[in-house]
Amino acid sequence: MLDFPRWKQLWLWFIALAAMAAAVPSFVSFAGYAWPAALPNPKINLGLDLAGGSHLLLEANPDQVTALRLESKEEEVRNALKKASHPVQIGDISNKDGSLSFMVSNPADVDAAREAVLPLTNGAGLSGQRDWDIKVVDTTRIVLTPTKAGIDQAVSDAMSVATEVIRKRIDALGTREPTIIRQGADRIVVQVPGLKDPTALKELLGKTAKLEFKLVDTTASPTDVQSGIAPPGDEIVPYASGAGAMAVKRLGGIKGDQLASAKQVFEQQTGEAQVQINFNQAGGEKFAALTSANVNKPFAIILDGKVLSAPNINQAILGGTAVISGSFTVQSATQLAIALNSGALPVDLKVVEERTVGPDLGADSIQKGAIAMGVGTLAVVVFMAVTYGRFGMYANAAVIINVIMILGIMAVFSTTLTLPGIAGFVLTIGAAVDANVLINERIREERHRGRKVFQAVELGYKEASRTIFDANITHIISAVLMFVLGSGPIKGFAVVLMIGIVTSVFTSVYLTRMWVALWLRKARPNDITI
Amino acid sequence: MRLLKLVPDHTNIHFLKWQWPTTIISVALMVLSWVLIFTHGLNLGVDFVGGQMIRVTFTQSASAPTAQLRSEVEALGFGEPIIQTFGAPNEISIRLRLPEGSDKNPAAAEAMAKTVTAKVKSAHADARIDGIDSVSGKVSGELGTVAIKALGAAALAISIFIWYRFEWQFGVGALISLIHDVTLVLGLFAITQMEFDLTTVAAILTVIGYSLNDTIVVYDRIRENLKKFRKMPLPELLDLSVNETLARTVVTSGTMLITLLALALLGPKVIFGFSAALILGIFVCTYSSIYAAAPMLIWLKVTPSSFVDTESKLDRQERLAREQR
Numbered sequence: 127m128l129d130f131p132r133w134k135q136l137w138l139w140f141i142a143l144a145a146m147a148a149a150v151p152s153f154v155s156f157a158g159y160a161w162p163a164a165l166p167n168p169k170i171n172l173g174l175d176l177a178g179g180s181h182l183l184l185e186a187n188p189d190q191v192t193a194l195r196l197e198s199k200e201e202e203v204r205n206a207l208k209k210a211s212h213p214v215q216i217g218d219i220s221n222k223d224g225s226l227s228f229m230v231s232n233p234a235d236v237d238a239a240r241e242a243v244l245p246l247t248n249g250a251g252l253s254g255q256r257d258w259d260i261k262v263v264d265t266t267r268i269v270l271t272p273t274k275a276g277i278d279q280a281v282s283d284a285m286s287v288a289t290e291v292i293r294k295r296i297d298a299l300g301t302r303e304p305t306i307i308r309q310g311a312d313r314i315v316v317q318v319p320g321l322k323d324p325t326a327l328k329e330l331l332g333k334t335a336k337l338e339f340k341l342v343d344t345t346a347s348p349t350d351v352q353s354g355i356a357p358p359g360d361e362i363v364p365y366a367s368g369a370g371a372m373a374v375k376r377l378g379g380i381k382g383d384q385l386a387s388a389k390q391v392f393e394q395q396t397g398e399a400q401v402q403i404n405f406n407q408a409g410g411e412k413f414a415a416l417t418s419a420n421v422n423k424p425f426a427i428i429l430d431g432k433v434l435s436a437p438n439i440n441q442a443i444l445g446g447t448a449v450i451s452g453s454f455t456v457q458s459a460t461q462l463a464i465a466l467n468s469g470a471l472p473v474d475l476k477v478v479e480e481r482t483v484g485p486d487l488g489a490d491s492i493q494k495g496a497i498a499m500g501v502g503t504l505a506v507v508v509f510m511a512v513t514y515g516r517f518g519m520y521a522n523a524a525v526i527i528n529v530i531m532i533l534g535i536m537a538v539f540s541t542t543l544t545l546p547g548i549a550g551f552v553l554t555i556g557a558a559v560d561a562n563v564l565i566n567e568r569i570r571e572e573r574h575r576g577r578k579v580f581q582a583v584e585l586g587y588k589e590a591s592r593t594i595f596d597a598n599i600t601h602i603i604s605a606v607l608m609f610v611l612g613s614g615p616i617k618g619f620a621v622v623l624m625i626g627i628v629t630s631v632f633t634s635v636y637l638t639r640m641w642v643a644l645w646l647r648k649a650r651p652n653d654i655t656i
Numbered sequence: 657m658r659l660l661k662l663v664p665d666h667t668n669i670h671f672l673k674w675q676w677p678t679t680i681i682s683v684a685l686m687v688l689s690w691v692l693i694f695t696h697g698l699n700l701g702v703d704f705v706g707g708q709m710i711r712v713t714f715t716q717s718a719s720a721p722t723a724q725l726r727s728e729v730e731a732l733g734f735g736e737p738i739i740q741t742f743g744a745p746n747e748i749s750i751r752l753r754l755p756e757g758s759d760k761n762p763a764a765a766e767a768m769a770k771t772v773t774a775k776v777k778s779a780h781a782d783a784r785i786d787g788i789d790s791v792s793g794k795v796s797g798e799l800g801t802v803a804i805k806a807l808g809a810a811a812l813a814i815s816i817f818i819w820y821r822f823e824w825q826f827g828v829g830a831l832i833s834l835i836h837d838v839t840l841v842l843g844l845f846a847i848t849q850m851e852f853d854l855t856t857v858a859a860i861l862t863v864i865g866y867s868l869n870d871t872i873v874v875y876d877r878i879r880e881n882l883k884k885f886r887k888m889p890l891p892e893l894l895d896l897s898v899n900e901t902l903a904r905t906v907v908t909s910g911t912m913l914i915t916l917l918a919l920a921l922l923g924p925k926v927i928f929g930f931s932a933a934l935i936l937g938i939f940v941c942t943y944s945s946i947y948a949a950a951p952m953l954i955w956l957k958v959t960p961s962s963f964v965d966t967e968s969k970l971d972r973q974e975r976l977a978r979e980q981r
Contacts, residue, residue: 513660555915564873
């Protein structure tokens with residue numbers, strides 16, 4: 127026990143100092159100095175409850191992804207059959223009950239049709255699983271059913287795209303350091319520190335920004351449209367303003383994914399806010415073709431399934447540029463431009479959880495938390511010193527090093543410090559002190575049994591370690607379970623606890639043992655006050 | 657220098673003398689807690705029932721005009737608000753249920769928050785909106801399930817660990833005293849109607865951790881003494897073990913209480929409930945490690961035979977000397 131070789135001492139000091147040094151950048155600002163790029167510059171992240179800001183949990187509707195997928199597959203199937211070496215005639219494609227089915231006009235063509243469609247049905251990841259099952263029913267009907275693997279893959283892809291789109295939109299708002307993480311199969315967590323009013327953010331993220339240009343079916347009877355009955359080949363789309371609906375042609379329109387850019391502009395005469403869009407090469411050509419073929423007919427500008435406006439095409443628009451109007455304010459026009467520039471969300475997202483913390487409260491919490499920790503630690507230090515004298519002071523030094531080490535390690539892993547995390551600190555201080563209390567009480571006991579100083583100290587550490595081990599393992603078990611199973615505040619608490627348990631054993635057992643050993647070796651006391 | 661001793665060096669308190677009265681008290685308190693939980697219920701926050709919570713601090717006044725706020729918010733027609741202070745009398749939370757259909761249309765929840773905060777701000781110039789939490793019914797259900805899972809899994813895993821490290825009697829004893837401690841803390845939340853949210857769950861997990869920590873320290877000593885004094889009657893051995901660890905129990909509970917009191921009195925008000933739960937937890941855990949965890953071993957019939965003799969050389973010499981005497 128007294129045998130503490132030099133290498134072991136150096137090693138213990140090295141670990142302690144390295145962990146403590148990592149805490150420095152979190153507390154001292156090096157803004158004025160040239161911080162060498164080679165050195166790590168770890169910082170503790172403050173949770174939103176401390177820094178203030180907004181937390182949003184967005185959820186996608188997987189059914190929508192499935193529905194969109196059916197729609198696009200329908201077009202793919204039509205094209206594949208048309209372009210096959212022996213074009214196959216088919217009847218209407220139905221997408222009822224979540225699968226596509228169609229009849230092949232000539233029963234002899236069934237095999238050819240199956241061959242032509244087959245390449246469209248594999249591709250769910252690398253595993254070689256099919257993303258659609260293909261079946262021939264009643265000799266002429268071909269049915270395509272999405273597989274579970276295919277749906278999962280599609281939802282996952284959609285969420286990846288959605289995450290990117292959200293990132294672009296938030297960046298366009300000019301907010302600082304947002305955190306955007308996918309959570310589970312169909313959720314995205316967005317955290318923006320320092321954002322006081324999340325309204326604009328939510329409005330922006332709530333927009334799918336799916337822009338479509340579709341021809342208006344002027345022949346549809348108004349009564350049919352009013353009662354929601356779509357003429358063949360049409361669909362009924364409501365006005366964004368809420369005033370009625372109109373019938374538009376389902377196919378033959380242009381989609382917003384062929385946009386190159388969008389920006390907010392003003393109409394020159396009225397000064398009304400508008401959004402100007404520029405198509406890319408292919409989109410521009412398609413737009414030119416559409417407008418030149420339909421001069422003097424109205425076409426509908428549809429955003430997220432709602433008609434913004436339906437102007438008449440006065441002349442062919444060849445420049446690849448169009449203007450969208452529709453009673454915008456400057457703000458809403460800018461938002462639409464941002465949303466269009468970042469691309470459409472592949473799936474609608476809705477806010478299922480929102481937490482906003484005002485920066486005042488955050489600052490208040492940090493200050494009060496720090497004061498409480500300071501006062502608590504000080505009181506414990508005094509208490510330990512009067513209870514165990516010199517041994518209490520060793521314990522105190524260990525506790526203080528412990529706190530700084532936790533902060534350092536949190537910084538290295540850039541963990542987030544939350545309010546419950548501060549509570550975790552308090553508990554860690556308690557646990558670290560407990561280890562030393564166990565050791566010191568044991569030394570007291572052994573002394574009372576008449577053991578010599580050296581023996582008593584040695585037995586004190588040895589016998590107490592078993593209890594400390596058992597106690598800390600239980601803490602680790604609960605901390606790990608909290609981290610794995612818990613969410614939000616529970617996780618924040620568990621992180622500090624996990625780190626704290628390791629550092630507290632290190633400081634309160636190993637460091638104090640070294641100090642006590644060195645002192646005993648030097649002073650060789652016959653009696654100790656404990 | 658004479659050091660402070662909260663517990664005299666050689667205590668010999670006959671704890672088990674009060675075994676029956678304390679058992680009756682423990683059982684009575686547990687039953688009372690369950691009755692309270694089922695009749696009063698827990699004051700579940702938006703984390704678990706969904707809804708919207710708006711936190712407001714009145715910067716100029718010492719206490720919030722709660723009654724006035726209640727009628728003002730009620731007049732907005734979003735249903736009856738739950739208005740509560742947490743910690744300080746000038747800090748309140750206004751809880752409302754989310755409007756119908758807000759799961760499909762997030763704008764409805766947004767509009768409600770806007771209307772309520774605008775009303776509070778216009779009626780009270782010194783009101784500072786500190787935060788808005790809005791949790792949909794689906795998410796709150798998940799958070800609840802997750803919290804219960806975390807609690808259950810932690811309790812179970814730790815009991816299994818104790819079973820493995822000690823004996824099955826110790827595992828059962830620890831689990832029962834754990835249930836006792838958690839029940840009483842839940843009873844506190846039922847009777848005070850303090851808000852029960854995710855942070856509170858973290859507090860209860862901490863009580864679990866501390867409860868087991870305390871129980872383990874006593875059990876560890878019991879195991880040690882079982883190996884050492886193989887012929888000592890169990891009640892006597894339990895008394896001895898509790899006495900031997902009493903000083904540690906008191907000092908550690910003391911330091912924990914010091915830090916928690918600092919947190920409750922000086923810390924941010926948002927975690928007042930957390931600190932309060934932990935303070936009660938410390939008392940309950942300390943009590944139960946003496947009066948529930950130890951006597952349980954008598955009923956579960958622990959014997960020294962299950963432990964291999966691994967006492968230290970010094971201890972063995974001492975014991976042999978004593979037995980010869």
